[in-house]
Amino acid sequence: MMKAVITGADGQLGLAFQQELKRRGIPYWGSDAATCNITRREEVEAMLEARRPTVLINCAAYNQVDHAETDPAGAFEVNAQAVKILAEACQARGIKFVHYSTDYVFDGRKGAFYTEDDAPAPLNVYGRSKLDGEVFARTLATDHLVLRTSWVYGEGKQNFLYKFLGWAAANDVLRISADEVSVPTYADDLVAVTLRAIDSGLTGLYHAPSSGYASRYEWARYFLKAAGFSNLVIPVPLSYFKPKVERPVFSAMSNRAITTALGIRIPEWQEGVETYVKIYLEKQPCR
Numbered sequence: 336m337m338k339a340v341i342t343g344a345d346g347q348l349g350l351a352f353q354q355e356l357k358r359r360g361i362p363y364w365g366s367d368a369a370t371c372n373i374t375r376r377e378e379v380e381a382m383l384e385a386r387r388p389t390v391l392i393n394c395a396a397y398n399q400v401d402h403a404e405t406d407p408a409g410a411f412e413v414n415a416q417a418v419k420i421l422a423e424a425c426q427a428r429g430i431k432f433v434h435y436s437t438d439y440v441f442d443g444r445k446g447a448f449y450t451e452d453d454a455p456a457p458l459n460v461y462g463r464s465k466l467d468g469e470v471f472a473r474t475l476a477t478d479h480l481v482l483r484t485s486w487v488y489g490e491g492k493q494n495f496l497y498k499f500l501g502w503a504a505a506n507d508v509l510r511i512s513a514d515e516v517s518v519p520t521y522a523d524d525l526v527a528v529t530l531r532a533i534d535s536g537l538t539g540l541y542h543a544p545s546s547g548y549a550s551r552y553e554w555a556r557y558f559l560k561a562a563g564f565s566n567l568v569i570p571v572p573l574s575y576f577k578p579k580v581e582r583p584v585f586s587a588m589s590n591r592a593i594t595t596a597l598g599i600r601i602p603e604w605q606e607g608v609e610t611y612v613k614i615y616l617e618k619q620p621c622r
């Protein structure tokens with residue numbers, strides 16, 4: 336019987352896990368930075384001793400790509416050193432270790448979907464810190480599952496859909512980058528594929544974004560229309576915003592390896608957006 340500990344349980348993915356595990360009646364313990372700071376070995380070990388899970392699902396991360404450039408120590412502490420702590424603690428106790436990484440481990444210059452066989456070449460501090468975390472998870476925990484994902488949105492404190500909504504409420508015309516392409520991934524879909532993979536005993540590194548691909552411009556247009564907004568959305572190059580951090584231009588990953596291994600289909604990104612709008616926006620009375 337599965338018994339889970341979720342670290343970073345109050346983030347987007349963590350909240351989606353809590354909801355689904357509750358719905359399925361699977362026992363779990365959700366911790367946030369206040370109840371278990373994953374950078375502190377003694378807190379991690381005390382929690383695992385107290386909760387004795389069969390699986391640790393690490394949803395905690397330092398995800399602020401821009402801030403990471405000026406705070407590399409902070410990014411590496413959470414995205415790499417803490418993953419080492421978690422992986423070692425799981426290995427010592429025979430706990431399955433589930434961890435998430437990112438399309439930003441790639442430089443975006445391939446010109447095709449990235450597969451698990453492609454060599455990472457991160458362009459920024461965030462990507463480098465996440466890549467180090469992957470390596471710790473894969474080398475230190477025998478029973479590991481590392482899932483790379485991209486452009487995650489769900490319930491939580493921040494994601495691009497919240498940004499789109501804020502911009503749309505304040506401006507008639509929005510300018511969104513059209514030369515940044517990846518896969519918007521609905522947190523609930525990522526939870527479903529993760530739980531299926533755990534049930535199947537899958538181990539290793541896999542790409543698990545939603546299906547398809549989109550530019551940020553296409554994502555914004557599709558989402559705003561589904562959410563009932565009629566703003567004019569104009570495609571612009573990313574350089575229009577004079578970004579301080581380099582990001583991959585085409586980092587869409589293929590989910591074929593994991594869907595084939597599990598015999599499943601992961602919904603297209605547009606289906607995820609529509610479900611998100613139904614669940615999280617249509618029930619808000621004063622929009």
Ligand SMILES: NC(=O)c1ccc[n+]([C@@H]2O[C@H](COP(=O)([O-])OP(=O)(O)OC[C@H]3O[C@@H](n4cnc5c(N)ncnc54)[C@H](OP(=O)(O)O)[C@@H]3O)[C@@H](O)[C@H]2O)c1
Pocket residue numbers: 342343344345346347348349367368369371372373374393394395396397398413417434435436437438484485486487488491492493
């Ligand atoms: N969001 C994306 O677009 C995206 C893209 C690719 C990959 N991913 C990966 O997918 C996974 C889930 O991402 P997400 O979007 O759900 O992230 P999120 O919403 O930013 O949640 C991350 C959570 O981690 C917590 N956290 C940070 N430092 C911690 C620490 N030292 N100890 C314990 N908890 C800590 C945060 O708490 P506070 O808020 O209190 O700091 C937050 O609740 C992560 O591995 C992420 O790197 C995300």
